[in-house]
Amino acid sequence: MWVSLFVSSTVPLSAHLPQLRSRKKVTSARTLQIRTFETYKDQLIRQTEVGHVDEAISTLDLMSRANLTPDLTTYSVLLKSCIRTRNFRLGQLVHSRILESGLKLDSFVLNSLLSLYSKSGDQKMAEEIFESMGDTRDLVSWSAMISCYAHSGSNFEAVQKFVEMVQFGEHPNQFCFSAALRACSSREYAWMGLAIFAFLLKTGYFESDVCVGCALIDLFAKGFGDLGLAKNVFDAMHEKNSVSWTLMITRTAQMGSPEDAIEMLLDMVTEGYIPDSFTFSSTLSACSELGWLYIGQQLHSWLFKNDLWLDVYVGCSLVDMYAKCAAYNSMGDSRKAFDRMPEHNVMSWTAIITGYVQSGECGMEAIKLYLQMLTEAMVKPNHFTFAALLKACGNLLDPNLGVQIHNHLVKFGLSSDDCVVNSVISMYAKTDRMDDARKAFELLFEKNLVSYNTMIDGYARNLEPNEAFELYNQTKISGTCGDAFTFASLLSGAASIGAVGKGEQMHGRLLKAGFACNQHVCNSLVSMYARCGNIEAAFQVFEEMGDRNVVSWTSIITGFAKHGLANRALELFKKMLDFGVKPNEITYVAVLSACSHAGLIDDAWRHFHSMYNEVGIKPRMGHYACMVDALGRMGSLDTAAQFIKSMPFRADAHVWRSLLGACRVHGNTELGKLAAMEILEQEPNDPAALVLLSNLYASSGKWENVAKIRKSMKVQNLIKEAGCSWIEIAKKVHKFYVGDTKHPQAQQIYEELDQLGRRIREMGYVPDTNFVLHEVEEELKEQILSQHSEKIALAFGLISTSKSMPIRIFKNLRVCGDCHTAMKYISMATGREIVVRDYNRFHHIKDGKCSCNDYW
């Protein structure tokens, strides 16, 4: 603090060095005496400009001690620099000094104070000053006040003030217009913006002022959601600058046309405008959105030359861009971008944490970084950080970690932040704790649409669609009509349980609600129909879509693949490439699984290689599993095993299960044993592997081992997830567990089951009790088998539907082998078509045959 005393405006700093070293010897009294009012004033302003608040305050104190009372001009200048440097604390202090001084305030100072409180978000103080001004208000006061309201989200008040001003007889200038228009750039107030726009047209400010132009761009972009109109305004503006270009680029990217945004950047440069850190930050986000690593890298080298990468926002955008392109193996570059940032703040820490979370498989790394952020960097997390962390916990499916993070955010005082609570709900929903999710939801102070959507999505995902639809009805009661997310979640809820009736109902509602052209909603529709078994309806929606993205194509290709219609899937994939749509890694899972189901091994290899060589997507676990499946299906078991060994990372249980399934079908016990052991090492309770292993031991007479496995299965109560099946009858879903007797029509169902059992036995069906995992008497095994959930659902379907309709049954796990056999007999016995969707695919069973060719 004392150091500042020796710094005068006329003498260079170095001249004071000897004095600084022996500053105790110099008496401040002597120094004070020679200081004049003007030097103090200069010093004050300089200190304010460089943000030395404490020093400026002590200078003020020194002035009064030296009986040099600052005059109004000094205060005015001081206030101005406080505003310019956003030094609100000092500004407030100056305000109180002015009041103490008893000076009479003029409208210049009052306007400055108004601006100070407006910018610091203190609406109340701004209002107080504005009211106190009475007739001395001028255009500056009005526009500062309107701006204050717009800034703090009091949009209605902003427009009200604008109207009041006009009624007062003032003629609004460009500042007033842009502030008032800015208050209208939301759906709710866009109509008021239109009225102001009409007024504006009578003045000359529309084309002439860049800020007014920017406000109008946002009125049409954000308020009306119409990028075309926003572009019209942009094109009509006589004067453009980097800000208006950047705004237009940003909105274009945000509103679903990131490709156009990048093109606009080139236009901007061609027309001679210099992109700045804001521009790069936005265009990098556009690259992230598109997954355009190459363009992102070009931008990176461009901004590297200008030192713009030193900007925190740009740095964060780089981290984000490389993370979102992680399919191209660029997560390392994301980390490098983070490590090379000159300094780290909450935002950059959050960016890298979010990056790891979004890249999919690095949730633990995100948690580690969070701890590093807390303990080493001592940076306090904010709500963005927790949003990312909670997402990580949801992905990791670790409820305990989720609870710990939940406790942390309570400690950091963020438990009342709506965004954070919505993330908490999502985390609990993803970790199958709907009760905890519900608790968090109920505790929410204000439930918004996102809260409802998260809960609806949670119920849908946890196969409780009835709760999902009930909550949807509540949203209508509470007045928040659903948006695209709501419909997408409800459709995926309907899809997850295969409730095509509910899905059709939602289809009707969303058409009425005006979402017929919404890409996100239509993608969900395609997926819903496909997953509900009505692949042709899915295809129709897809065909009628005007605007298709990679998700649309992937959804329909996946649909055809799951239905075993490989040729149509591959045909569409070709068409997709012809259309110039770039496939992503999920598209390739669909393509490879289509090849696999159709036994097209050459095509599978071709696509597997080209996905990396031509498209640049590194194959992940799912792709390897598809290849193992394809090889196994055609009996190339050894090649499949070798392929697994050649993988660049350790094969997971899923990959080995593919091999195991193939071994079972092709009767290769040795390799089957190896696969089962590998699975059990990673998932010790996997029922399929245990059963297979025990059967293998039984067939080679190793009864001791059989007993061991059976015992351990019993002890561990092995079934992780209770198997259940369901069927939709008249838009209502009926769910059944093994041996379930809770259904009101249970008696009829079991009578039907008995009858069916007798008929198919006569036709040659023999129950395969190997599929019973409990160690019980053979007779009891047969009984358990006959009461498997899929059989109960089928019996219920037979007694509840007319003969002409196919029966659609859904199961959360893979369909049991014995049930699969029984259903083929039942299809013959009853002449009915049975469609079963299990965890893995669709089985279309007709006349004793299944579309999966007994391989799944």
Next chain:
DNA sequence: GTAGGGTTAG
């Protein structure tokens, strides 16, 4: 003394 653009929950 008054105005505009950049991480965000589903």
